[in-house]
Amino acid sequence: MSLAAPMTATLLLIDPSAIRSRRLIKAVARDPRFTLMAHCKTFADAYNLTESRKPAVVAIAAELVSNRGFPMYNALLDALDSTSVIMCTTNADTARFRTLGQTFELPDSSRIEAMLDDLAARSARFGFQQVGKRNTANSRLAVIGASTGGVEALTAVLSHFPADCPPTLVVQHIGHDFVSGFARRLDRLCAAKVVEASDGARIEPGHVYVAPGLPAHLTLSTTGLSCQLDPAPSQSGHRPSVDALFNSVERLGDRVVAALLTGMGQDGAKGLLRIRNAGGHTIAQDRDTCVVYGMPRVAQDIGAVIQQLPLNRIGPALIEAAGLPEKGRVT
Structure with a gap:
C-alpha cells in the first residue's frame, strides 16, 4: 500500500x-x-x-x-x-x-x-511528479454487518477510520427510507467518504459504501473492483443481507477483514465463518456492548470469530488488520 x-x-x-x-x-x-x-x-x-x-x-x-x-x-x-x-x-x-x-x-x-x-x-x-493512488485490486477490503443497535455501533466503528481507510462495504438492517439520511450522517461524522452504494460504483480506498435503500443485496462484483446490487430473494430473512455481502467476498481470502456487530437473529454468522475459513480476519462485537447479542453470538458459537471485542476496539482492530495505522478518531 x-x-x-x-x-x-x-x-x-x-x-x-x-x-x-x-x-x-x-x-x-x-x-x-x-x-x-x-x-x-x-x-x-x-x-x-x-x-x-x-x-x-x-x-x-x-x-x-x-x-x-x-x-x-x-x-x-x-x-x-x-x-x-x-x-x-x-x-x-x-x-x-x-x-x-x-x-x-x-x-x-x-x-x-x-x-x-x-x-x-x-x-x-x-509540471509535478504524479503520486499514484493505491492499487485497489491489491488492497485489503473491509466488510461490516449490523442490525438492531447498529446505527450507533457503526458510527462508533467508522469514527476510527482514517481518510485513507480500506474500501469498506456495509450492510445495516434499517428501513429503506432512512438509508440516505443515515449515510449522510456518517459522512459528516467520519474522515472517510461515506456514500450509498450504487450498482457498478468503483470501489476505492477512503470510501465506505452503505447498502442503499433498495430491495437488493450489496455484493462485490465478480471483478472485485466495484459494488454490485443483486435483486435476488432474501437471505437469512433480509434483503439486503449481511450473509449475501460476506459470501460475495469469501473468494478474496486473506485480503478481507470483516466485522459483525450488534443485531437480532443470525444474518452474517455463516458468511463470517466462510470468510474465516478462507483466510480472512473476522471480528464480532462482544455481549456487554451489544444492544442485542444475537448475530455476534451465533457467529461465536459456530466458530466464525477470531476476535471478540467491545465496540470501542472494533474500529482500530479493523484498521490494524487491514495493515493501516489508525490516524485518530473524528469527534
Missing part, C-alpha cells in the same frame, strides 16, 4: 461557493496525489499567496472570470510558467475559458474525482 512517489501537487482553490468548495476540499484531502495549499474566496486573498508560494495548480470557479479582480490575477498566472490553471464550472459552454488551461465541467460532485484523475494523468504538462 505504499505510494509511488513522495511528491504531491500543491493546489490552490479560489471559489466563493461553500458547498462546492467543501466537496472539492474533501476529495483533495483523500487523494494522496494532491495537497491543498489554501482555499480563497476572492482573487485579492489569492494574489499574494500565489505569487509567493507558486502552486502547481490553481482551481478557479468559472463564475469568477467576470469578477473585476480576474484580469490582474490572470496576468500573474501568465507570469508563472510553473502554475497551471483549471476552471471548475457548471456551465457546459466553456469555450471562452480554454485559453486559461484545462477546463473541467462539474455538474455534480461525482465529477470531482474524475477531474482529479484527469489532472493527475496530465502531470507532466502540469
Whole structure:
C-alpha cells in the first residue's frame, strides 16, 4: 500500500461557493496525489499567496472570470510558467475559458474525482511528479454487518477510520427510507467518504459504501473492483443481507477483514465463518456492548470469530488488520 512517489501537487482553490468548495476540499484531502495549499474566496486573498508560494495548480470557479479582480490575477498566472490553471464550472459552454488551461465541467460532485484523475494523468504538462493512488485490486477490503443497535455501533466503528481507510462495504438492517439520511450522517461524522452504494460504483480506498435503500443485496462484483446490487430473494430473512455481502467476498481470502456487530437473529454468522475459513480476519462485537447479542453470538458459537471485542476496539482492530495505522478518531 505504499505510494509511488513522495511528491504531491500543491493546489490552490479560489471559489466563493461553500458547498462546492467543501466537496472539492474533501476529495483533495483523500487523494494522496494532491495537497491543498489554501482555499480563497476572492482573487485579492489569492494574489499574494500565489505569487509567493507558486502552486502547481490553481482551481478557479468559472463564475469568477467576470469578477473585476480576474484580469490582474490572470496576468500573474501568465507570469508563472510553473502554475497551471483549471476552471471548475457548471456551465457546459466553456469555450471562452480554454485559453486559461484545462477546463473541467462539474455538474455534480461525482465529477470531482474524475477531474482529479484527469489532472493527475496530465502531470507532466502540469509540471509535478504524479503520486499514484493505491492499487485497489491489491488492497485489503473491509466488510461490516449490523442490525438492531447498529446505527450507533457503526458510527462508533467508522469514527476510527482514517481518510485513507480500506474500501469498506456495509450492510445495516434499517428501513429503506432512512438509508440516505443515515449515510449522510456518517459522512459528516467520519474522515472517510461515506456514500450509498450504487450498482457498478468503483470501489476505492477512503470510501465506505452503505447498502442503499433498495430491495437488493450489496455484493462485490465478480471483478472485485466495484459494488454490485443483486435483486435476488432474501437471505437469512433480509434483503439486503449481511450473509449475501460476506459470501460475495469469501473468494478474496486473506485480503478481507470483516466485522459483525450488534443485531437480532443470525444474518452474517455463516458468511463470517466462510470468510474465516478462507483466510480472512473476522471480528464480532462482544455481549456487554451489544444492544442485542444475537448475530455476534451465533457467529461465536459456530466458530466464525477470531476476535471478540467491545465496540470501542472494533474500529482500530479493523484498521490494524487491514495493515493501516489508525490516524485518530473524528469527534
